[in-house]
Amino acid sequence: MERALKSRELILAFAIVALILMISLRFPAFAGPANLANVFNDTAILIMLALGQMAVILTKSIDLSVAANLALNGMVVAMLNSAMPGIPVPLLIVLAVGLGAALGALNGLMVWKLDIPPIVATLGTLTIYRGLIFVISGGAWVNAHEMSPGFKDLPRAVLGLPVLSWIAMLVILGAWIVYTRTPAGRAFYAVGGNANAAVYTGIDVGRTRFLAFVLSGTIAGLCGYLWVARYAVAYVDIAGGFELDVIAACVIGGISIAGGIGSVAGAVLGALFLGVIKNALPVVNISPFWQLAISGTAIIVAVAFNARAERTRGRVILKSAERGA
Incomplete structure (x- = not known):
């Protein structure tokens, strides 16, 4: 029982419930099922990005470029959809995920092969990715009327919940499997816990950190499409400062x-x-x-x-x- 009371997850869950109850004392509708579902949906992208960032932090690194990665991917797919509405949305999603993984891999390679400190490498790519958004867009926005209906409609309600919430739940399930049931997940913990000991067990520390950055970038790429499709707008400062929340x-x-x-x-x-x-x-x-x-x-x-x-x-x-x- 004492161990359970010291559990961070349990304490945090109690804190969330207490916070909701305090707010609902003054505004009862806040604790309603529909509003709580909206809160989860509003937090879905943050949840997914945090699960990607988790891999990086577990390996004793950090990815400051995650929000810029999201923003660049969101602008790319929005501009492509605006210029060529006939491109199937699933293909745009695959493109966003692939580009996000490539941007994450760039971070991972700098940390792995060039031995650049993660905070320095990702601070640099954060600036580069934000600059690229301005370069490819010329500072212009892509607004809702320039996007195809199919591009904007994907994150809408299905079976009583927005698709965005369903995707977040699938990512949560996938993250749980990766972190607890795969060699890569165990390697993330081993490298962060004791990198020297991990080497003696046959784990390649650099490669493991590289995979963590790729995972973070992949999820950021997916979230880039989801963000732009949900808010139906793409601009230079998408998700500005969101890396702090992550x-x-x-x-x-x-x-x-x-x-x-x-x-x-x-x-x-x-x-x-x-x-x-x-x-x-x-x-x-x-x-x-x-x-x-x-x-x-x-x-x-x-x-x-x-x-x-x-x-x-x-x-x-x-x-x-x-x-x-």
């Missing part, structure tokens, strides 16, 4: 920036925590611009909490060893 969701969910620690449930709950806050701010008449301050504060608190928890575990292990001696 990292915040991971850290709040208990994914350690020191690597090797984290869970799919934690990433999802971390994203939902931010999603509830984002949806609650307008309800309680607080400016949405405060979300950035709240996200930054949450990152600092979560990192401090993680560091304290890891130090506590270390002391307990040493004490146990002393008793055994």
Whole structure:
């Protein structure tokens, strides 16, 4: 029971429920099933990006270019659809996913082959990808009337839920399988936990980090299409600053920036925590611009909490060893 109460996922789930209940005391409709479904749908893209970022953070790296990757892919598919409406939407999705994977691979190669620190490599590609959006678009927007109906209609409701929510649930399931049931998932944890020990087990540390960046980029590519199709607009500053929310969701969910620690449930709950806050701010008449301050504060608190928890575990292990001696 004591172990369950210390579970980050359980604590976070209680915090989300408590937050919803507090808001619903003043605005009962907020806790209604339809509104909660909307909150999940509004948070779907953040959840998917956090699950991709999770792979990178597990390997003791970070991907600051994830939102720029999304934005570039969103602009590319929007411009292609506007110029050639006859291109099948599934082909555009495949293109977005493939381009996203390629951009992620570029990050991975710089970290793997050139030994560039991940934060430096992805900060550079963030700027490059944002610049490319302006270059290919000339600063112009692609608006709803320039997009084909099929391009915009994919993320609409099916069986009572938006397709965007269904896709997010499939990504959650796929992430759980990858992280807990595949050699690649186990390698992510091993590399982040102890890279030197991972080498002795036959794991290629550089290649594993490369795969993590490719996974992150692949999901970002998919989200690029989903973002543009849902909001029916593409512009230079798509998802500006969204990488902060993605990292915040991971850290709040208990994914350690020191690597090797984290869970799919934690990433999802971390994203939902931010999603509830984002949806609650307008309800309680607080400016949405405060979300950035709240996200930054949450990152600092979560990192401090993680560091304290890891130090506590270390002391307990040493004490146990002393008793055994």
